[in-house]
Amino acid sequence: MPNEGSYEAALRRSDEVHADLEVNSGAYTMLTGDRPTGRLHLGHYFGTLVDRVRLQALGVHANIVIADYQVITDRDTTEHIRDNVYNMVVDYLACGIDPDRTLVFTHSAVPELNQLMLPFLSLVTESEMERNPTVKAEQEASGHALTGLLLTYPVHQACDILFCKGNVVPVGRDQLPHVEITSKIARRFNERYAPVFPEVTGLLTSTPLLPGLDGRKMSKSYGNAISLCMTADETARLIKKSKTDSERNITFDPEGRPGVAALLTTAGICTGREPAEIAAEIGMGGSGQLKRYVTEVVNDYFAPIRERRRRYEQDMDYVRDVLTEGNARARRIAAATLDEVRDAMGMTY
Template sequence: MSLEPNTHDFEASLARSTQRSREIEAQVAKDPSKWRVLTGDRPTGHLHIGHYFGSLQNRVRLAGLGIDTMVLIADYQVITDRDGVGPIKERVYSLLTDYIAAGIDPEKVTIFTHSAVAALNQLMLPLLSLVTDAELRRNPTVKAELDDTGDRPMSGLMLTYPVHQAADILFCKANLVPVGKDQLPHLEQARVIARRFDERYGRFDPDAPVFPEPEALLSASGTILGLDGTKMSKSKGNTIELRMTADETAKLIKRAVTDSDRHITFDPENRPEVSNLINIAALCLDRDPVEIATEIGDGGGGGLKKLVTAAVNDYFAPHRARRAELEADPGYLHDLLAAGNAKANEIAEATLHEVRVAMQMDY
């Protein structure tokens, strides 16, 4: 079975997923108790404003609606495509700090790390038996990695990355996963694995599968580019990190790429760098980007950058203040993560027990 659709099939699938996302949003508004969300990040660096507007803000919204939410700090996934983990402990706590500073309530949301949940990782063994080598190599992320490796062999962990993601979702029986359209193939892999487990091994409960098939909640936010006009990336140094001070932010925006046309217009296709800065201001000010561009007019790049700097610093001032409070109490952060890991372990052990029973391995 191919998990890499052609263009026509992908567009059709995307249209269906978009429509289904709208239906889910309506259902969530009526009864959030039917859903469990799994989302998270790899601690390969510090979170930036692209993460905030692209996913973190939405996580706060979903949890605020009353949806049971699990947030994974995917520390094991750092080594899928890297030779080492870097300053991973610092980055794990940086993510945790930003989550809470952004408004995630740790009393209601379970925040946990991969490496602390043994039963989650043990699920990889039976789940790996449900997919073929060919299917994994056709996964877009794995295929891209394979194409980019050159003479360097791809690690087994990178090859099985889609199954690791499936285990992340299925261990807690999440039935809703916020994703961008490029992540739909990964979610489809998790759905395939859930179905195949039921078909091959039966059920823990005769009336229900062990694993529900997770659904996608497509992100509505557009892409925020980096300050150099290319894809925002921690490795490129073109991001505004949430932990940065107002002065650091101002210096970065001052160096942001614009163009030679002094008259400011919002034209993402022809003026991506200028339009990206306008879009950042629009997100922070909750305003229409065209109106912002019209307001700046002949103010040029300097006027645009001045507006963006003020908008970003004003918007994130409460986040930075809360972050400073949290950083001053590392014991509190440690206890929060320990509590989240303990809850995730309880859930994972219960699911692993169901898997063992279904596989007749409950000796």
């Protein structure tokens, strides 16, 4: 039996839940989310959005938080945040998120959720928060001093998950420590006060990491990301100017030829084909033929999503209503959970 804190144990539990979801989806409540720091791109789409739509279709109780408060964990400004939030909702809708089946809300509009921070902070130690690898990585990347908000970031995520009694969280391997600290908080609260919160499982994704067009991590700041809001022409221009190399024969070699490999990986994930198979097909066609092929399959794949996106962009009143109604529903859920918490703690007066 693997160590219960090991990756193997997390993978085993994730596999068990994935199997049970197919026959018992109504027993699961999912929480996931995004920070509104810019536009969503293909990495977000294939990494998380596809899976959210799949879980929604299965009948899982789905919740998505637009984590606007978390923007200021490592940034000094909230400039453009309103525009980013509304565009995020547009992207969700265009990709198939149904607000009748998936709750979409923002941190800042649900004070009852954020109030859970107070009792939850009493259940973790400073060292447990400081050794969270995501906190360390975020701090190093930003170059900022460690703020109180960044230090308590994992606890705030526990509030996101537990306010709605979430018991599954889609994650990559690097995000498992967040699920682990959420589980600790839930378990410690239940043991200290009363059984209020469920056991939480990280649903490990099998989707391969989609690199940016230059082979590095996909990021808007690197200029290597195809955003969901881009037009077909903008996509073509971005792919055309992506860096490859001088070798004419196209081969799939992620380490030796990162730019070429990134284009092949993008084409593979859009077509369901193996990147090496696409490389062999293009062969001596060179980077020009490769870029034309990638442009065609990306634009074909995202054409219906872009069409839906244009329709939602023309009806921003509806987009704002989705968020307003989602925030109101989230407040009702959070208020009920907070009442349970106060009752368990004997704090009802």
